[in-house]
Amino acid sequence: MWSLVEVIGAPGASFSDGKPLDVVRGGDEGSYRLIINDHGFLDLTEAGDGNAIYANSSILIHNNLPSTSVCLYLHVNDGGVFELMAFASHIAERSSPPSTVQGRLKPLPNVSAEDAAFIDRMMDGRYIPYQNIPESPGKTVGKIKRLGLQYFAFTPYSFQLAMCVYDWTTASFARLVLLKIFEYTGIHPPPFPIDRNSLASQIWTSDWESYGPNDPDYMRSFMMKPAGSLDDVKAQLDRIIKDLHSLSDVENRLLAAAIQSLPRTSVIQHPQLFSGQVDMSQLGLEYFGIEFLECPLNRGPVDAELVIDFADALRTYVAQGKIITTKMVWSFTDKVEDAMHYSNGIVLVANPPENSVIWDNAAYITPLSDDPEKTEYTFMAGTKFEVQSVDNITVGGSPICVINLQPVSEPNTPTLAISKKMIQPRKLGGSQLLDISKSYVHNNHLPHSLHKTAGRRCTCVADQEWVIV
Structure with missing residues (x-):
């Protein structure tokens, strides 16, 4: 004490x-x-x-x-x-x-007045935060302002930082994910070209609860109106792509500054973090590999579809021992059960960074979430991970790929002399995950109250749910 x-x-x-x-x-x-x-x-x-x-x-x-x-x-x-x-x-x-x-001291992030003013305009236009969130208590503007002053007291733009974190926890995460993974990040300079056909297709095929192309609030998060066809989505996207891309870039910058500023989490308290991927129902395993800067498709050409066979990605740049860099923000939880709930075939396991007592690349964002019961730790876009292992297992008759990752420190980052008694390696292999899953049973008939659809999709919607028995 x-x-x-x-x-x-x-x-x-x-x-x-x-x-x-x-x-x-x-x-x-x-x-x-x-x-x-x-x-x-x-x-x-x-x-x-x-x-x-x-x-x-x-x-x-x-x-x-x-x-x-x-x-x-x-x-x-x-x-x-x-x-x-x-x-x-x-x-x-x-x-x-x-x-x-x-x-x-660790440096304060830079928050530009121009970015903050842009977010203000997006709020005035009701593009952020996500409007009329279903099945979620949400937060009032006053509450978000108070939390901003608490967590981001160093900047006059504390409210805008808090709002970007809050918005990420809603269904707006779909916009923030899709606009980043469909960038050709190997074609410089920024703003990077976007695979518009794939982006339009993913918006059109969104289909979990109210989050789909017919819903005014979901489409407004993409600066669009409800669409009746894929061609309609493409036509609207052509008209607003520049503004939509700017919204993605600015919000991701402020989200990164906020994640950098929030309190760190002790690895002694939380020695592992877990993420179910790919965390949008319409995204299959073939889209996992495009989430990283190392994907060779990022170099274009711009008319080439950004999609890569999952096995090919695991065999090459996502193989054991490789370093991968995220194009998008990644969210984790501290319970493997919750990660499996959101899994679309992949469970990521983040192990503690080398010689550190804290998760220095991630922040616990639940206090700023639209749902106080949604435990969430978020890694900034651009975080580097070493792939420690890749295991393919079966849980409850469903195939699961377990990928163990470890955050990589930037060059010249000071490290600590950590006692091995204090922090032990905790790589989670297939047998451990199978042991954990023994208390779970596949159930296709959950009551609606157990469906986790407030902001993030879950496997309930696809009739694939893991529940405690």
């Missing part, structure tokens, strides 16, 4: 949890993000049986202090350098030298 008693050189610092600066925190091996305006972020993560606090990439050891009364003092210098000191009690009463560590 610890408390941050004083911050010197950085007035207005605040924790992302919204609680007062000096309240007692810790005791749960969690991670807490301090927002230091005009300077950067400081992630304070408890580990080592409560005797160590990881301050970004520095380790503050306080073995000589009672674990229930650690008082921290932070001094922030120019250039993002900090000094963190730990005392056994209030500084005025200290009787022994403090434990001290120095380090660097």
Whole structure:
């Protein structure tokens, strides 16, 4: 347990949890993000049986202090350098030298006024957030503004950042996914050309609950009106593609800034994350391979359809030992059961990054979600992963491909000396997934209340559901 008693050189610092600066925190091996305006972020993560606090990439050891009364003092210098000191009690009463560590703050993301103004215009036009969300409590504009001030206090555009995260958790995710995976990212410079025929086809074949080409709200999320044919979708797309592409680019930039800014998650608390893919009902396995910058089809030509055989992708650039880079935002959960619920034949397993006590590439976004019961961790577009293994198994008579991944740190990223007793490798193979699935049974007749269709499709809609028995 610890408390941050004083911050010197950085007035207005605040924790992302919204609680007062000096309240007692810790005791749960969690991670807490301090927002230091005009300077950067400081992630304070408890580990080592409560005797160590990881301050970004520095380790503050306080073995000589009672674990229930650690008082921290932070001094922030120019250039993002900090000094963190730990005392056994209030500084005025200290009787022994403090434990001290120095380090660097993590940089604040840049949020442009132009991007924020663009999002304002999209809100005025009711293109975002998604309108009339079915089966979801949603959030009021006032609530989103308050959460923006809590999580993104460093920028005057906190509301726009919060709104982009909120919008991602709704059915608007379909727009954000499709506009990215159908980009020819190998043809420079940006904005990249788009495989319009495939994009139009995916919009036209959307079909889960109300999310389809006949629904005014779903089509409005694509800046269109309800369509009666594929040709109608194509004609509308030709008219609005430039504005729609701009909406995708701007919202993805702000979403990336928001994910970078949200608190980190401790890998000790959540040692693995899981994702069911491909997470749109009309997208088959043949579209999984185009989600990565390494796909050779990204180089065009622009009239070539962006689709690749799943087995070919696994045999080449998504094979074990390869590095893949996501074109789109990826969402995960912390329970394999939930991932299987959304699976369309693939379960991704994210294992902890090398020598880190936190998931530094992902953020827990549930507090900003349209549904407070939807557990969601989101990786930024452009995240690199190493493919650790690929296993093909059968669960409940259905084939599942289990792909183990590990986030790859950028070059020159400081690492920590992590004890192997603290974080063990947790690669999930086929036998473990089969063991987990033994408590599940295939059921085609679920009551409507169990269908998870608020924003994201699930296998209920395709009559493929896993339920606890």
